[in-house]
Amino acid sequence: MLRTSKASLVRFYSKLLSRSAGTGLNVCKSVVDGYIQQGFVRTLTQSNRLNRMSYSQFDELTPCDVSDGLLNKYKIDNGGYLPNLTQWSGHSRGTIHGKAYTVLFAPANDTRPSVNYIDSVPPGAFLVIGLVRDLQLAYAPYVSPTQAIYGGLMSMRAQYLKAAGTLVFGRIRDLQEHRKLDHPVFSYGLGSCVAKAVVKPVGINVPLEILASNGEVEIIKPGDYMVGDLNGVVKIPSEIELGSLVGYIKKSIEADELVSRDIENGRPAKEAQRDHRASLKKHL
Ligand SMILES: O=C([O-])CC(=O)C(=O)O
């Protein structure tokens, strides 16, 4: 009982800490540090281990499965889907997944200095590159620069550092090179010219604001879990416990397999769905 309440306390403060990042609410950090020093760190480590154990289970899931889980269990209306992205390369690798390592690009005349993001991509990370809000559009082509902000050499380095894949909310170039490497790259579009005359990277592991085509803004935080394939990319917010999500998704897939068998045997789809999905409610 006590452990549960400690765990939820730590989760609560961790959330508060991530929300307060950059807002000057340093008091939260000292509170969290205090709890961690008092031994609650063990609980955190245990929950990280649980998350780590679940990671390879995403090899067997698709972004569609994940969206079903986010919609039905967590009531996230868009199922975490980040619209209008295409997977250009790395198709042989099945489902691509990893924690978001985010990079923000701003206009070349931004006062912040340019940063080197590519040489510190963590192993297993999903490299996620976005532009500042002013350079984004709600409708195709979704960004105003026509230049490519990512190329083949960057994929070569990301792959060497064992990144899971790359997601660019903008244009990429050197398509042949990404394909030759078989490195998974997703983006809005393509280009041929490098972007140094118009934009530069200014932030690493900062939240990215992504304008979606329905006018909503999706925030991608460092550490959010990203899952992609031919269907596109889905974001699992870092607050969601991956073990519980995967548990629900597996039940949901089992139910769909029973529906599929019934449909193959000529049973009406509506009736089969109603019957097999009813039992899912107890896993919510
Ligand atoms: O060189 C650049 O700046 C971008 C590029 O084409 C690559 O990464 O291959």
Ligand code: NI
């Ligand atoms: Ni290049």
